[in-house]
Amino acid sequence: MTVAVEPYRERAARVPGADLWTRTAEGGEYRILPDGCMDVLLIDGDLIVAGPDSHAWTGSAPRGTRYAGIRFAPGAAPGFLGVPARELLNERVPLADLWSPTRSRQLLDRIRSSPDPAVALDVEVAKLVDEPPDRLISYVLRNVRGGLLRGSAGVSKLAATIGLSERQLHRRCLDAFGYGPKMLDRVLWMNVALDHARTGLALADVATLTGYADQAHFTRDVKALTGLPPKTLLG
Structure with a gap:
C-alpha cells in the first residue's frame, strides 16, 4: 500500500x-x-x-x-x-x-x-491557555530581537534596564527559554540569518546584515548550533 x-x-x-x-x-x-x-x-x-x-x-x-x-x-x-x-x-x-x-x-x-x-x-x-504573557519575558524578547545583546556588554545593559542583576536575569531566562540571554540571542539571530540566506543572499552579506563579525563567524556559529555549515544546511 x-x-x-x-x-x-x-x-x-x-x-x-x-x-x-x-x-x-x-x-x-x-x-x-x-x-x-x-x-x-x-x-x-x-x-x-x-x-x-x-x-x-x-x-x-x-x-x-x-x-x-x-x-x-x-x-x-x-x-x-x-x-x-x-x-x-x-x-x-x-x-x-x-x-x-x-x-x-x-x-x-x-x-x-x-x-x-x-x-x-x-x-x-x-x-x-489562561495566563497572560509574562511582561518581563516579552521585554527580553523585544530587546534581543532589537539587537541589544549583540555587543559584549549587552546582558548587563539588558539586566540594568529591567532592574535585575545579571544572575537574576539569567535564572529568569533559563526558566522561560531553557537557556540564558546570550544563548537565546545566538539561537534567534541564527534563524534570522538563515531566513535571509534562504532568499539567495550571499553568506558574507547575510553575516554583515545580521551582525556577525564576518562570514567565518556566521559559519562557525551555524555549525555549532546545527552540526552543519550554512552551505550544506541550506543545500
Missing part, C-alpha cells in the same frame, strides 16, 4: 503568538534546528512535548507518521505546561509525564474524537 505524504504546512494558531503546523513524514532521518520555541506535538495519536533545543535535534520516523504541533512563541510554553523550560532542554517527553494522567488523557480523548485532530489540538490547547 502506498502511504500518502503531506508536505509541511503552517498557520497561525488560536494561542496568541503560536503556530499550528502539520506534516506527514517521508521516512528516514530529519533535523530540527533550535529556534527558542517549545511545541506540544500530536504524533500518531500521542501527545509529546518538545522542549527548547540548544543544538539541532535529529531523529527518524517511518514513512506516513502523522504530526501536528502547536509551536509556542519563545518563553510562552512553560506557563501552559507548568514546568520551567530548563527542565525540558533538549528533551522530548510525553505530556502525561508533566501533567496528571487524568488531565492529559482527557485532553487526548477530546482530540482523538475529532474528525480533524490537528484542528482539535489547536482548539483544545487554546482553551487551556
Whole structure:
C-alpha cells in the first residue's frame, strides 16, 4: 500500500503568538534546528512535548507518521505546561509525564474524537491557555530581537534596564527559554540569518546584515548550533 505524504504546512494558531503546523513524514532521518520555541506535538495519536533545543535535534520516523504541533512563541510554553523550560532542554517527553494522567488523557480523548485532530489540538490547547504573557519575558524578547545583546556588554545593559542583576536575569531566562540571554540571542539571530540566506543572499552579506563579525563567524556559529555549515544546511 502506498502511504500518502503531506508536505509541511503552517498557520497561525488560536494561542496568541503560536503556530499550528502539520506534516506527514517521508521516512528516514530529519533535523530540527533550535529556534527558542517549545511545541506540544500530536504524533500518531500521542501527545509529546518538545522542549527548547540548544543544538539541532535529529531523529527518524517511518514513512506516513502523522504530526501536528502547536509551536509556542519563545518563553510562552512553560506557563501552559507548568514546568520551567530548563527542565525540558533538549528533551522530548510525553505530556502525561508533566501533567496528571487524568488531565492529559482527557485532553487526548477530546482530540482523538475529532474528525480533524490537528484542528482539535489547536482548539483544545487554546482553551487551556489562561495566563497572560509574562511582561518581563516579552521585554527580553523585544530587546534581543532589537539587537541589544549583540555587543559584549549587552546582558548587563539588558539586566540594568529591567532592574535585575545579571544572575537574576539569567535564572529568569533559563526558566522561560531553557537557556540564558546570550544563548537565546545566538539561537534567534541564527534563524534570522538563515531566513535571509534562504532568499539567495550571499553568506558574507547575510553575516554583515545580521551582525556577525564576518562570514567565518556566521559559519562557525551555524555549525555549532546545527552540526552543519550554512552551505550544506541550506543545500
